[in-house]
Amino acid sequence: MAQKDTVDRILDAAEALFAERGFAETSLRTITSTANVNLAAVNYHFGSKKALIQAVFVRFLEPLADSLTLRLDDAEAEAKELSLDDLLVLLSKAILSAHGDDVTRTASFMRLLGLAYTQSQGHLRDYLSERYGRVSKRYLDVLRPACPELSDTDLFWNTHFALGAAVFSLSNYGALEAMLSDDSGEESKVQNVIRRLLAFISAGVKISL
Amino acid sequence: MAQKDTVDRILDAAEALFAERGFAETSLRTITSTANVNLAAVNYHFGSKKALIQAVFVRFLEPLADSLTLRLDDAEAEAKELSLDDLLVLLSKAILSAHGDDVTRTASFMRLLGLAYTQSQGHLRDYLSERYGRVSKRYLDVLRPACPELSDTDLFWNTHFALGAAVFSLSNYGALEAMLSDDSGEESKVQNVIRRLLAFISAGVKISL
């Protein structure tokens, strides 16, 4: 089929539109007309708007969880001690590689993650933490021995500070980039910001009160 | 009058409801019934829902901007060099003191700030940056010489990483605190988290690529 499947076209449109306008601000009519699909198709294929939102997240997070699991398996197979920076790079590579190093789409999806946190969307938080709780817990378990000098409370808050820095800056990447004078190099700007972010996080996470 | 003024009751209800559910997800009917006020009162006193949202932000940010300006005046009057940590403490004290050290309300309002960033709400971003651009620019101007070893690009990204860490963690403070085992000391937990946050930011901002 020359045209992509209806389901995928809906998911593509929904992912992009949600990211730039939020969930409640994006109507099914906008989504379906962007996707060149009949309005009823969303309820037919997904059942409801809520379910569509969940499907958008699952389509992105499933490969990410797989990629992360795989890399953690590899790392543990080598049985070497993983440093904090090793783990940060591992995570960022897992995220980026999960969708063919499409940095734009990844940054756009980070915006969705930010929305999922701030916007109440209770059903989403419950669903995601139920579905991906195991992977994130495993990552944290590996992170724990990489920061032996930190107490559990230190680590807890520092990781959430780091998560905030990542989600916030990447989800607002578009707006932030526009504020910069364009004298900086053109190529792979996002990559550079990610390098900056990792350095920032690496320094912060090591702090204990 | 025993009852607070209608305008204030609306603002109180709107601030709390917006913070916990988002802008689009909070209807005027929910706001007015929470405030025990007639539905039409919002459009009468504020003109529109958009204007109400702006008014909520102005009521909170105006004292904050004043407090920050005052403290910057004092600091510059002493003509001492302000270190990065001095400036972080100055800012956090300005934020907290602006509303009688009501940490709960401050944390709740941080959530609103996060929403203002993530949800498109273009009118809000424009309005706020037009109204408070001068104060924030002044703070950044003082911050600049406190980090002499950083390039402008370094400083730009690091401050936004820091902002993300702050907004995200404080705006989700309620949910995060609930995840912690309650063995930690009861008193002034928020204050402790703010101390942690400042240490985290202080370490991260100093990083250059």
Next chain:
DNA sequence: CCCGTTTGCAAACGTATGTTTCAAACATCT
């Protein structure tokens, strides 16, 4: 006390939304 203005209230209006319906088009299998 009166009258112009402000505030409060109930009801309605117009619109946009998520969802449902049901018949037509399509695909798949025997």
Next chain:
DNA sequence: AGATGTTTGAAACATACGTTTGCAAACGGG
């Protein structure tokens, strides 16, 4: 080819929303 199950399409439905209206009550200066 014909029957059967799946997918699309246009239209309608029910509801929730922001906003407006019309009028009564309260207020305040002359």
